[in-house]
Every structure is written in C-alpha cells, then in structure tokens.
Amino acid sequence: MAERVSLALNTTTTTMASSLRTQVSASRLLRFSSSGSKLSIPSSSLSFTRSLVSSPLLSQKRCQAALVNRSFSSAATTHCTAATDPEQLKSAREDIKELLNTKFCHPILVRLGWHDAGTYNKNISGWPQRGGANGSLRYEIELKHAANAGLVNALNLIKHIKDMYSGISYADLFQLASATAIEEAGGPKIPMKYGRVDTSGPHECPEEGRLPDAGPPSPANHLREVFYRMGLDDKDIVALSGAHTLGRSRPERSGWGKPETKYTKEGPGAPGGQSWTPEWLKFDNSYFTEIKEKRDEDLLVLPTDAAIFEDPSFKVYAEKYAADQDAFFKDYAESHAKLSNLGAKFNPPEGISI
Numbered sequence: 237m238a239e240r241v242s243l244a245l246n247t248t249t250t251t252m253a254s255s256l257r258t259q260v261s262a263s264r265l266l267r268f269s270s271s272g273s274k275l276s277i278p279s280s281s282l283s284f285t286r287s288l289v290s291s292p293l294l295s296q297k298r299c300q301a302a303l304v305n306r307s308f309s310s311a312a313t314t315h316c317t318a319a320t321d322p323e324q325l326k327s328a329r330e331d332i333k334e335l336l337n338t339k340f341c342h343p344i345l346v347r348l349g350w351h352d353a354g355t356y357n358k359n360i361s362g363w364p365q366r367g368g369a370n371g372s373l374r375y376e377i378e379l380k381h382a383a384n385a386g387l388v389n390a391l392n393l394i395k396h397i398k399d400m401y402s403g404i405s406y407a408d409l410f411q412l413a414s415a416t417a418i419e420e421a422g423g424p425k426i427p428m429k430y431g432r433v434d435t436s437g438p439h440e441c442p443e444e445g446r447l448p449d450a451g452p453p454s455p456a457n458h459l460r461e462v463f464y465r466m467g468l469d470d471k472d473i474v475a476l477s478g479a480h481t482l483g484r485s486r487p488e489r490s491g492w493g494k495p496e497t498k499y500t501k502e503g504p505g506a507p508g509g510q511s512w513t514p515e516w517l518k519f520d521n522s523y524f525t526e527i528k529e530k531r532d533e534d535l536l537v538l539p540t541d542a543a544i545f546e547d548p549s550f551k552v553y554a555e556k557y558a559a560d561q562d563a564f565f566k567d568y569a570e571s572h573a574k575l576s577n578l579g580a581k582f583n584p585p586e587g588i589s590i
C-alpha cells in the first residue's frame with residue numbers, strides 16, 4: 237500500500253478539497269481520502285507538494301506558513317517574489333497538456349501569448365512601459381482592447397492552473413501555454429526560458445493600438461511598422477504569420493472570417509469561425525501552401541496573410557516555407573522564442589530553462 241502522509245486539516249480544507257476536485261489537474265496533484273479531519277496524499281503525488289514547500293520561491297516564511305496552515309487555494313494567491321521554481325513550471329506544463337487534450341484550445345493559447353508579448357516597443361527603455369511579455373493582458377482594461385476580442389476565454393481556460401502555482405507569473409504562464417500548444421499540435425520544440433516578472437496593476441497596461449490590424453490600407457508597410465517596432469524582421473514576420481496554421485477567425489470577435497465553414501462546423505471546441513487551413517489543430521506548413529494555392533474559398537486569407545506572398549522580401553520566406561516544412565519549423569521556433577522574450581524582465585536575469 238502506498239505510503240501516505242497525513243496533514244491536519246483546518247476547517248476550510250474540506251471546501252478546498254471539493255473545489256480542487258473540480259479542476260482538471262487536481263486529480264494528478266492530490267488524491268484525497270478524507271477520513272475525519274485528515275487529508276491523505278499518496279507519496280506518488282508528493283513531489284509537487286515537496287517542490288512547493290522547498291522551492292526558492294516559497295522559502296520565504298510567510299509562503300511556507302501559507303501552505304501549511306491554509307488551504308491550497310489561499311496559498312495560491314499569496315504573493316511571493318523570489319525566482320520561479322522549475323519544478324512548478326514542469327508540473328504546470330503537464331496541466332496545460334491535459335487542458336489541451338480535453339479542450340482543444342491550442343490556437344487561442346497561442347494567440348494569448350502573442351498578444352501579451354506583441355505590445356513591445358523597442359524605442360521605450362523602461363519596464364513595463366515598453367510593453368511585451370509581462371502578463372499585463374490579464375487585466376480587463378487590456379483584454380477590452382479591440383485586438384484582444386475573445387481572449388478572456390483563454391484567460392478563463394488557464395485560470396485554475398494559475399491558481400495552483402503561486403510561483404509562476406502570468407507572463408510565464410501565457411508563454412508556457414503558447415509554446416506547449418505549438419509543440420503539442422505537432423510543431424517544433426521552442427527554445428524557451430522562464431522567470432518573467434509580472435506587471436503589478438492595470439495602470440501598467442500598454443495603450444491600445446500596438447498590435448497589428450488585419451486589413452490596413454497598406455498591409456506590408458503596416459506589418460513592417462508594427463513588427464519592426466518590436467525589433468523583429470521580415471523573416472520573423474513571415475515565420476510568425478505561420479502560426480495561423482492553427483485556429484480560426486470569428487466574425488463576432490475580430491470581425492474577420494465566415495461564421496462557419498465545412499472545416500469548422502463540427503468543432504472540436506466551440507464550432508464555427510473560418511480557419512486558414514483544413515486541419516486547424518495541426519501545426520505544419522499548410523498555412524503557406526494554402527495561401528499559395530488559393531484553392532478553397534472556405535479557407536481564410538486576411539489582407540496581411542496575402543501580403544506575405546505579394547511583398548518581394550516576404551515572398552522569399554513564404555515560398556521557402558511552402559516548399560520546406562523543416563525550414564519553416566526551424567525559423568518558427570527561433571522567431572517564437574524571440575517573440576516570447578520581448579520586453580520581458582527576467583528573474584533571474586538569465587532566465588530559467590526547463
């Protein structure tokens with residue numbers, strides 16, 4: 237029989253147990269066999285608990301006290317300021333995989349990470365005024381920017397994971413979720429690092445208008461204006477546009493796309509919208525091959541997507557990626573990692589790999 241460790245419960249813990257049971261990954265972390273006032277945790281599930289108690293992040297006395305004396309949910313909201321714990325990041329990554337497997341939400345998690353990072357302005361030196369991957373997208377004021385329509389759903393999807401890991405910033409969680417979604421959809425491994433520091437309030441959100449429009453008067457110029465401001469180049473623009481191999485556009489969110497197509501009417505996830513590719517949960521180079529061939533009116537091509545085959549410099553990369561998926565994966569992984577670090581302040585400064 238598995239060795240069990242019993243923790244004395246305070247009166248709030250029964251509520252905690254029932255709320256945790258409803259969370260996707262709680263069963264992986266804790267198995268409750270409540271008898272009287274005891275909470276039993278199988279030893280196989282203890283590594284996570286140990287990592288919380290022994291992590292540098294939680295070494296501060298008040299954090300340990302929070303874990304021992306309070307329910308998990310209240311510990312999760314305790315603010316701790318030391319560096320991120322790699323064990324928590326790894327555990328959260330498994331929870332994200334579970335979420336992806338049940339909700340098929342890869343695309344919206346990728347868009348979440350991109351819209352947090354994509355506000356970066358290289359011409360502003362101060363953090364967090366420069367914008368970027370700093371978790372500011374969790375605030376309502378920024379979620380209400382027109383470009384972020386629908387992203388509140390992404391935040392709601394990962395909130396229970398955030399609540400379980402007080403040691404992981406929103407900024408890291410958004411980027412972890414995005415990179416994991418790309419990898420789980422069949423895309424390349426992204427050379428990520430973690431330790432991003434979060435902004436501390438809605439007053440630190442960037443002003444509206446830093447993300448690209450899908451239908452500006454001169455799409456190629458607009459893409460350069462926006463992505464160059466982030467310090468990215470033509471190759472990054474084309475490679476990153478390839479993320480539209482995943483997902484759909486919904487008229488009720490962005491105003492772009494058809495309400496449904498033959499590829500989206502059955503879901504998975506909430507049905508509807510218009511995808512760029514037939515298999516919109518699979519990360520491959522079909523975004524480029526479909527735009528090049530323009531063979532199917534059920535597939536979406538935004539004006540900015542069309543620009544990558546129209547502009548002479550963009551076209552070099554678009555043609556290369558349409559012909560060679562390995563080349564696309566290599567460049568995409570590099571550009572995605574760059575994007576995920578934009579504007580971020582890391583603690584420790586060199587970041588953490590997992």
Ligand code: HEM
Binds near residue numbers: 479482487490
């Ligand atoms: C190049 C400029 C870009 C423009 C103008 C643009 C525009 C859009 C628009 C209009 C949508 C539809 C949103 C909706 O209706 O729900 C969308 C979705 C999406 N975008 Fe972009 N995007 C751009 C770049 C990127 C980049 C760089 C990434 C990631 C690296 C990305 C990832 C996604 C994903 C995955 C979706 C699907 C979301 C879902 O299915 O819920 N986009 N984008």
